[in-house]
Amino acid sequence: MTKVEALIRPQKLDEVKAVLSDLGIKGMTVTEVRGAGRQRGFTQHYRGAEYTVNLIQKVKVEVVVRDEEARAVAEAIARSARTGEIGDGKIFLIPVGEALRIRTGEEGEVAIS
Amino acid sequence: MTKVEALIRPQKLDEVKAVLSDLGIKGMTVTEVRGAGRQRGFTQHYRGAEYTVNLIQKVKVEVVVRDEEARAVAEAIARSARTGEIGDGKIFLIPVGEALRIRTGEEGEVAIS
Amino acid sequence: MTKVEALIRPQKLDEVKAVLSDLGIKGMTVTEVRGAGRQRGFTQHYRGAEYTVNLIQKVKVEVVVRDEEARAVAEAIARSARTGEIGDGKIFLIPVGEALRIRTGEEGEVAIS
Amino acid sequence: MDRTSHSTPAFRRGALVAVFTTVLLGAAGAALAQGGEAAPRIDTGDTAWLLMSTAMVLLMTPGLALFYAGMVRSRNVLSMLMQSFVAMGVATVIWVVVGYSLAFSPGSPFVGGLSWVGLSGVGMEPNADYGATVPHQAFMLFQMMFAIITPALISGAIAERMKFGAYVLFIAVWSVAVYAPLAHMVWGVGGFLRELGALDFAGGTVVHISSGVSALVLALIVGKRRTDASEDLRPHNLPLTLIGTGMLWFGWFGFNGGSAIASNGLAASAFMVTHIAASAAALAWVLIEWCVYKKPTALGFATGAVAGLVAITPASGFVGPVAALAIGGGVSVISFCAIRAKSRLGYDDTLDVFAVHGCGGAWGALATGLFATTAINSVGANGLFAGGGMALLAKQAIGVVVAAGYAGVVTAIIAYALKASTGLRVPGDAEVAGLDLAEHGEAGYAGATAGVELGQAPQPAAAVHASAPAGAA
Amino acid sequence: MDRTSHSTPAFRRGALVAVFTTVLLGAAGAALAQGGEAAPRIDTGDTAWLLMSTAMVLLMTPGLALFYAGMVRSRNVLSMLMQSFVAMGVATVIWVVVGYSLAFSPGSPFVGGLSWVGLSGVGMEPNADYGATVPHQAFMLFQMMFAIITPALISGAIAERMKFGAYVLFIAVWSVAVYAPLAHMVWGVGGFLRELGALDFAGGTVVHISSGVSALVLALIVGKRRTDASEDLRPHNLPLTLIGTGMLWFGWFGFNGGSAIASNGLAASAFMVTHIAASAAALAWVLIEWCVYKKPTALGFATGAVAGLVAITPASGFVGPVAALAIGGGVSVISFCAIRAKSRLGYDDTLDVFAVHGCGGAWGALATGLFATTAINSVGANGLFAGGGMALLAKQAIGVVVAAGYAGVVTAIIAYALKASTGLRVPGDAEVAGLDLAEHGEAGYAGATAGVELGQAPQPAAAVHASAPAGAA
Amino acid sequence: MDRTSHSTPAFRRGALVAVFTTVLLGAAGAALAQGGEAAPRIDTGDTAWLLMSTAMVLLMTPGLALFYAGMVRSRNVLSMLMQSFVAMGVATVIWVVVGYSLAFSPGSPFVGGLSWVGLSGVGMEPNADYGATVPHQAFMLFQMMFAIITPALISGAIAERMKFGAYVLFIAVWSVAVYAPLAHMVWGVGGFLRELGALDFAGGTVVHISSGVSALVLALIVGKRRTDASEDLRPHNLPLTLIGTGMLWFGWFGFNGGSAIASNGLAASAFMVTHIAASAAALAWVLIEWCVYKKPTALGFATGAVAGLVAITPASGFVGPVAALAIGGGVSVISFCAIRAKSRLGYDDTLDVFAVHGCGGAWGALATGLFATTAINSVGANGLFAGGGMALLAKQAIGVVVAAGYAGVVTAIIAYALKASTGLRVPGDAEVAGLDLAEHGEAGYAGATAGVELGQAPQPAAAVHASAPAGAA
């Protein structure tokens, strides 16, 4: 199995969820993160003191899927999360050795079905 | 080494910590996440407007262990996190190439001992 | 590619960012987590009731780099995050199968350049 | 006494200021009885209550800010707060410069004159027309606080998308073009609705109908937010909303009780019905939710309480406790339905200003025509249920229509003018990023809000090493 | 004067209302001296202070809501707030309908009559029995605010687990069956404890002992929360608790100072000792923590302040500043020990209502028997240290026992009746999910509370591209 | 009258208490006219306003706590709150024991005597020197609230790094050694600056210059925080700061309006200019930011409002509305520049106490010398623009220099003494961990603040299974 780990803009989460749901994928885990990259940070002034904010709010979406689905899922996420502006984010595919459903103890692909 | 990555119900965290401690495992990292899956979301009304909440509060527990321990650790977590109801969560095993203890620079299994 | 996943003290984040930037690495993702390990927790009293806090605030820094850079990046992070006291944290290297830049659809190492 | 007597005809019809006769004949009677001087004299008790009420009404604006701010997304929390707070600046300056004069100085039936511009002539001595026992400045200040919160109320309708600059211009113009004339018509000596005999004790028309209708019109012209109702649109911090509710409830005692412009039985009565109506409305709202959604909510309680406070406002000097229960219970039904209608009609009055203030204020004004009784306030009138027939109800309806029509039309003119010049909305990406960042360059909650990390110091070094058994190898 | 004179015997023993003689002979003296009219007349200054005090006491309930809400887990924050706010609805309606009559209208030594049901007969004119210089409605309102906060105090004991419906029923019945009779016994004309000569200036027995003991009994019957003391049980938002503390402290000046029912020296004295006791208790609590745990905590300061305010309440009209220091310092020792005893005894009075209000109120009532002096209040009595011997102390002890016993027994009856009918607790999974979601269908803090994301707009496009050197390939 | 008359010379020069003549001849005139008794008599209206003002000023300290606490990092939020709250304990006890006597009892030109130690001789009767129509205790209490907030103001300068124990000792000594003597010099009968004729209606020198300069000196001696300006140093919770701003603004009406020590025209006038100056300053600050940074901020509004309130404080009883606009607008320019100067000079007055209170207070004191007019307050004096020439301005400058110099020098002595004994700073790792944990053993926001999880119960079992289509295999 493969974990598709996507770092996206927070406001794109709803669209990503929708496209995954279209692919029949319901299971996912979402984390609030902050990211740096090519996207420029910004400057704020509080009482005249300047603060440069480099870490920008992003959302990490993790979906574990069968290896053969991984590529399609990644591309679908990419399509739905794209704005074309710098800062759209990345998707990483990470190998997963085993999966286990806590409720039933089922293992393997059935655990993520 | 292997990273055992468990997505569990928040209220099961104490039990999971206890069982890991019984296994002699002290090191772990915990993240607050939100998850979707088979577990149904719920509906809330704020001043009559309906909001469907699909992403449900979960906790991610990450423990990096020696490969040979991974299976036992995963099963122990599963046992302690189980309620039998939908939404108990998943456990994924992810290969880890190397580990390093920042304080000492030690590498390999000794870094996670 | 390899994901360098570092668990560090929150107050070391600025130094780690600086050292990565020196290595020419701009992209990274930061998550607030809590960790347990050898570092002792602490006790608080609220109206006389004692609460033991075992999970201590840490920051997870994730950087996906080319395999050949991974070791150097890990060591640079380790150097900059070190205080020498228990609780400095760990670094894990995790294999990444593929990377994709959402904005352009580019894949492979170019996606993280 | 002379001065008072000759103004009696106007009195009978005016609502707010109608109480002075009572005052003069009542509490201040002793002093007058002694000498029969005609000159108004400051009563320290009346002044204390009026100053206090003024302070309480001022506190309502921060209260409103919190009430609103808790309901938006965290990325707009400061924007929402600012839209209320800035009214404390803008409306104050305008009131000092020209607003008070246009509202209360002698003028036409529709607007006051310019004789009190820059507060000239507004001194420490009482003005018998508006408060024979309190400093004129205290009366002016009390009214100023109403002029502050009224435009701020509108901000709830256009939350999360309006340009800050355009908003500031809007409330500045609105304060002059809508608020001051309406205040004059209803409360000013010679004002047209006052002369007609429409009753508005503490601002049902002037404050609530005007802001509620303006809110609706402005929301329609500004347009909807770009986002659909997803879970991220839920109120981000309801405890803030409840703090605001507490402050509003507290302040409203000054709003309504202070409108007696005296520390007397009428003030106590207005205070009493204010509290009762708020309680009844809050309970009613929660009960409606309990029936409809099976869950009584804290936000529902807060909303109901505010709706009850709105509805009792025009009636507060004219009705008794049983009427207050009815007015409070009634407004929750009406505003609850109005909110549900919004969902169907699809306009984005984001925080339901029209449903709560517009509809609630209209209900309150009409209910005054039903429940008012001269047993409570001899210079008021009898409503339908007090045997007064339809006369008062008709006048109240005229008041509602005039206030709603005037506020709506003028708001539309201002809004379209701004749309054509400065523009009303922030760009789409600013809306996505949140107005705090895009318009104010700030973050409401920056940094990790929940995190502390243990330093080594509190642990004695020995203990630390003892806890790392057997070394690291 | 006639009316007043003939009630003098009762007066000398009554605490709260005891001040009217002072008032009549003091501040209002000028007026009376002039004409010697028998009829009570409204004093605008007294009325202003009473109305203001009433508003301040109302604000204490939102203050309490925040004080409590900050101490629970975030998943129960709205539930906690609601348990206080809803009392503003429920207790108000009950007070209007029947509570005030049962508490204050003429009746038996144990409970008032029904003559003031629905507030009939409670008008704008003063009632000389309870406040000869203020509108009767103002007195009724002031007392209403006490009737609101008292049941709300109980909610701290059953936080995070009680069914909302059962809670609402509980406080409704409790207001009628416990609060009103106790208020009558202590403050009502002809009330049994008042006749006995037990002193309670502002509610040590009626408010604090009654709620504190009821809280303990209810907590025992409802049972413990399901969770162990893990780190997740720590107070989720102590700044909320401190906002609440500020509001409570502010409001308490109305609570105690307003209980003079006049704006006079006694009001100032009560205000003064209230503040001093709160300060002393807060400091004492922090010092105790400093000794015991090496850390003076903000929660400790807040807890101590509230305990000090509780303890001074019954004594506030009878003691001077030095006694206030002693009462404040003493209560922190007592309540601190009571909280530690809780840990050992193992019951789950979640937010320590018994330790703070029950024990603190009892200490205050007894301390009144020690420190009271007629030098402060001529219609009070001399306590042990003022040379009055054990007499007053004994009466105070009777007051404590009666209030505690009555409240405890009736609470148990109500609680068991509800347990058998509606049930008292939410199901286990609702407790896990949190009452906000399970009982109210809401979330206190929804959405990301800390996040904003930068839109592209604020960056000019050129600048953006300049920052992406060398292209993407 | 005798007593009052013989103190008239002092009166004419004193600022705060200067108003009593007005009172005696004005509101209380009726009573005096009747009998001409010499004895001061309590006026219920004046007393009501003074008690209320006292309560409002007390509320400013929690308001300040929130104002400050929102601006620090979350790990220091409780520490910041505690530094204000603890002043409510420490300064109160000191005021009772010795402070009030040193400040107001008869003594030398520089410090009061010991005749009122332990509040002996401070009773319910008025003291004609300080308030002929209010209980002496009420005056003492009102002044106490000033003595509480003043040391608390200093805490903003040493946020996030000072030892709590050292801070407590500092404010304890400072209250006795700096505050009480300064209050005596400026307000006490026979005080040196009062005799000189320097005007300070409500505390520009005593409260703001003294705390602002002391803050700067203490910040320099304590030293900078260890951290650089990274994004984590941004204010963690600006809604808290805005709640605090609302409370401060509200309370300031008591601060300045109450300083009339009467409920009269002067109180209304002071109230009015207070509000106008705050509004003008808040707007001005926001406009400056709009020009300089293109973003008007909520924090800027709050900062400006407080600066305006500071600046009007000394002038509030002597100037009219136009002057208030000027004073408010001016202070924002001055304080804004002072903050920018800080960035360049590099000292760490963390929350800008010197820029806002020190510079703002100095501007206000000097502006009194420009704008004061006897048209507002006959016992004041005419400033430069009212045709009084440079005389008053010179006296005001002397007041500023004396207050700044005295406070600065004595603060330095206390600070160095503490540095040498207890130490002033927490260790470095405690600073990293945050003072909440290191000094107080608490967390401001513990546990997950944003999370609830759905229990199974609210879903009927059937529905649950229906939602899991096709089984798990």
Ligand SMILES: Nc1ncnc2c1ncn2[C@@H]1O[C@H](COP(=O)(O)OP(=O)(O)O)[C@@H](O)[C@H]1O
């Ligand atoms: N090398 C990396 N490792 C981990 N996360 C990265 C890396 N590079 C980028 N990211 C994540 O992707 C986000 C977007 O990247 P950025 O370079 O700003 O834009 P783009 O992907 O459009 O070029 C970052 O905010 C960060 O969270």
Ligand SMILES: Nc1ncnc2c1ncn2[C@@H]1O[C@H](COP(=O)(O)OP(=O)(O)O)[C@@H](O)[C@H]1O
């Ligand atoms: N394919 C997946 N990839 C990543 N996380 C998943 C996936 N499926 C489920 N999860 C996580 O597991 C949690 C529980 O899954 P769910 O399907 O609701 O219940 P169950 O595991 O009991 O069948 C989800 O909330 C989500 O956090």
Ligand SMILES: Nc1ncnc2c1ncn2[C@@H]1O[C@H](COP(=O)(O)OP(=O)(O)O)[C@@H](O)[C@H]1O
């Ligand atoms: N086996 C592990 N798996 C995952 N995370 C770990 C593991 N061990 C430690 N960590 C993380 O590293 C942090 C520091 O580890 P700790 O053992 O306390 O200190 P040190 O690394 O200095 O020996 C922990 O708080 C936790 O977040």
